[in-house]
Amino acid sequence: MTEHLDPTIHPNAPEQPSLLDERALADATSDAEARVAALRKEIERHTYLYYAKDAPVISDAAFDSLMRELRELEAAHPELVDATSPTQRVGGYVGEQFSAVQHEARMYSLDNAMDLAELDAWMDRVEEAFGRFVPLTCELKIDGSSIALTYEDGRLIRAATRGDGTTGEDVTANVRTVRDVPLRLRDEGMAGLVRREGAIELRGEVYMPKDSFEALNVAAAENGKASFANPRNAAAGSLRQKDASITAMRDLSTFMYAVADASALAATSQWELLEWLSDAGFHVNPDVELCETREAVRVFCERCQKRREDLPYEIDGVVVKVNAFSQQAAMGFTSRAPRWAIAYKFPPEEKTTLLRDITVQVGRTGKLTPVAELDPVVVAGSTVARATLHNEDEVHRKDVRIGDTVIVRKAGDVIPEVLGPVLSLRPEGAQTWAMPKACPSCGSLVVREEGEADFRCISIDCPAQALERLIHWCSRGAMDIDGMGEEIVSRLVETGRVSDVADLYSLDETELALLDTGRVNKEGHSITLGATIAAKLARAIDDSRGRDLSRVVFGLGIRHVGKRTAELLVEAFPSMDALMGADEEALAAVDGIGPKMARTIFLFLRTPDNVSVIERLAAHGVRLANDPADGAAALPQTLEGLTFVLTGSLVESGMTRDEASAALKAFGAKVSSSVSKKTSFVVAGEAAGSKYDKAVSLGVPVLDEAQLMAVLETGQVPDGAL
Structure with a gap:
């Protein structure tokens, strides 16, 4: 019996797999697929317990063992690798720049209450709005970098920075490396969605723990690199790395607390939203309280202020929000902030240190500013080695002298300043400081105009300027x-x-x-x-x-x-x-x-x-x-006697506000930077700000961009506008 040979197979070719081998391979792949799915689910569960619930049930070594097995399986079966797998958190090179991302809804800033009296005044306004005290949620104000996470069909599809509130930067690859950001929503989270067919944008804060911040700066110093000013800057800088693998090496975490469109959820209040975020797999700050009285709000704020130094991350206050979403909607927004929320800011932290010297810094406008050179001291989470002394009068008013032990704080937790000396520790013979007579940058004489606090170098050739x-x-x-x-x-x-x-x-x-x-x-x-x-x-x-x-x-x-x-x-x-x-x-x-x-x-x-x-x-x-002869062909001065104020961006025409101002002036109009009862018109472009609000409150006529274009074409204001 002659053996049948496949003419397409060379006699010396390697042995081909049989049908039985293919079935075995398929079975093995099926087993691997099932094991990969099980491992991913188990790892996601432990990640959730560790970050969202702060209740780990296995050791770090056991968790690492699960991750190792998953990586090995995915390496053997690359067709099973999925973008939402826990192994895909370490990214590679992103690119030369970040693309712009339009937020689903504007990310507003918060108004501040700088003390308990201002917080009480805000609660008075809330109570006046509803005729009674309504429940308020109190949450820690995390000192980090705002982030917006977008999920579609339960999967993370985009992460963006806050940007200008309307448009942010796409940092998806970097955020995928942050361990406590779920790459997909848990089943409990999916069950809480009212609208499943579209995307949902969730918001929170990316932060760097204090210990990790210190370690990062120590490593930077050892490598001869510049250190970060504070954990907030470190978090923001880590998010914007061009190479996501660098972000992955930074110890970043998140606390999530908001949603762009609450109608996408079954939750009807801030308290329920926080519960849903936790169920969905997000890291939610445990220091939150639903307060039924204003006294409870005050107690929460005071308690958190006392605990501030003991927390493993930086906070700078407490955010207080009207709890019910329906009541939030009733209160609405100003041009920059929600009326239904406020940030109670903690008083600045103060430290003492030695003032080694007072130097003079020449600013871009020639202003001479005395600067305190200090023994480095950590204030509000960052190391301070220099602090402004503002001007000579302030130095004398505070009676600050070289060699003094001084009290330092960060104004608004941002700008370091010297409050004054500890007189009991003043060394003998400490001399009163005076501003130099010549500019330290160019040697020109400095002048102090009558009634001015500042000395200035007015030389246009000054290198510092x-x-x-x-x-x-x-x-x-x-x-x-x-x-x-x-x-x-x-x-x-x-x-x-x-x-x-x-x-x-x-x-x-x-x-x-x-x-x-x-x-x-x-x-x-x-x-x-x-x-x-x-x-x-x-x-x-x-x-x-x-x-x-x-x-x-x-x-x-x-x-x-x-x-x-x-x-x-x-x-x-x-x-x-x-x-x-x-x-x-x-x-x-x-x-x-x-x-x-x-x-x-x-x-x-x-x-x-x-x-x-x-x-x-x-x-x-x-x-x-x-x-x-330049003015020979001047336009008729039909707008003479009228004052215009421009606010917002002119999108349709593509004109800048300067160009629009010049065009109005060509018709004889005056263009002002502020709104008053004497203003004739306010031109409101896109994203018009507080000037628009003031115009409405004063009854000043408001023109849109189309009406402005008509004015510039005809030299006449719209009929009935005055």
Whole structure:
């Protein structure tokens, strides 16, 4: 009997699996699939017990054993790997930047109660709204970074930072590495959903425990890297790592406490929401109380304040919320915060330390600020080594001297400040401190205007002010040098090529093309700006030479001189020569200037360094006089006598508020930054703020963007609007 051979199989080919082998393989795969599913469910259960319930029932070693078995099975059966598997929490490289994410609903800020009296006043308003005291939930205010988690069909599909409240950054890959974030909702959570077909956005706080924060900074110091200022910054920075594997190495945790749309849940109150979040697998802070009286609220706040230092994470207050969702809806929101919630802020923590020296810092506007150099001390969760002393008068009022033991606190738990000395510990011979007579950055004399608390260096050539002055000069509202952003300006300053605004006009295209950007390519070679960008910048610099004189005056960065003030000055003095020749009396006579501002302008234009810069601008061809014919084709002044205030973004037209303001002024209107009874119209764009609210309360007519466009097209206000 001749053996039948498959002609497609080479006689020397490896033995092929039989049908029985394929069935065995399928059975093995089926067994692995079942074991993988069982392991995932068991690991998720223990993760839930550990984080959400704080009640682990197995040891860390036993948990690690389960994870190890799951990893081995998934390695052997890669077709079974699932994005929601507990093994997939450690991510890889994310990319060059985060994409924008639109929140389901706005993430509001909270109004603050800085003491119990302000908290009582808020509870009075709540009681007045309903005619009785209503139940309030009290939760710890975690000092972390806000996060929004979106689940669809029970699976985590997106995580985003708070951003501006409306739009955040997509940090999904990073959040997947945070151990207590469930990659899918537990069955108990799914059962509590009213709307299952859509997505649900849940909100909370990502934080870093105190011990982990200290360890992170110790490691940073050992590796010669900068330390984080506080656990909140560490948490936020860890969330925004480009490489998710770095986030995975940071010890981050979450506390969840909110939902974007409560109608998606069967829960009808904040208390029920917290219970649902816990059932669904989220980590919910255990320090929460449903209070039936205002005294219970006060007791909770006082108790938490006393326990603050004992907690393993940072808190800075208590959040108090109206419990029932229906009552929250009845109270609504202001333009920035819910009326139904408030953050009771704990008083700042205070510590003592030694003041080693008082140095002087020169700010971007030339302001000289005394700074206390301290022995490092931990205050409110971060190490403080320097603290502001504000100005010379404050130093004298507090009687702070070098060598004193001083009391330090963080104002609003953010900015370190020195409260005063411990006089009993003052060393003998401690001298009263005085502000230096010359600028520590450039050596120019410093001035203190009458009635001012601050000393200032008014030299335009001061190195300490150079970067900010240059950025301001190049900005859209000033000389509008397109493409000359902070990064390029910084490199020009760092390389010593540019020190003031006049230097910009001595740059040539070849020199710009060869500018070292401070970055290197894959081969380790320096990256230069390049010919294309250099050509664009050279054209933008050249174009700026012809800007209106008012832009030049504004661009010089004279203190108190904004865009409108610069326009008023140029209307009165249409050339730089005329402006520089004006005395204080002539300057003060300009509408809207006044003696104090006139003194500032006069001193600025008489400072030799500033005069030199202006002369060099003229030598480089920058336009320093307006042509009398510029106003010949002026529009009819049909809006003269009307005052407009703009708020929010102009989305449909694409105009900036500055451009809209200029267009209104061309018709003779006045544009103000504040709303009063004298305001004629408020223009409310998208995300209009408190100015809109004030306009409504004062009965000031409000125009939308479409109506504004009609005004700019016709030069007339809408019929019946006044």
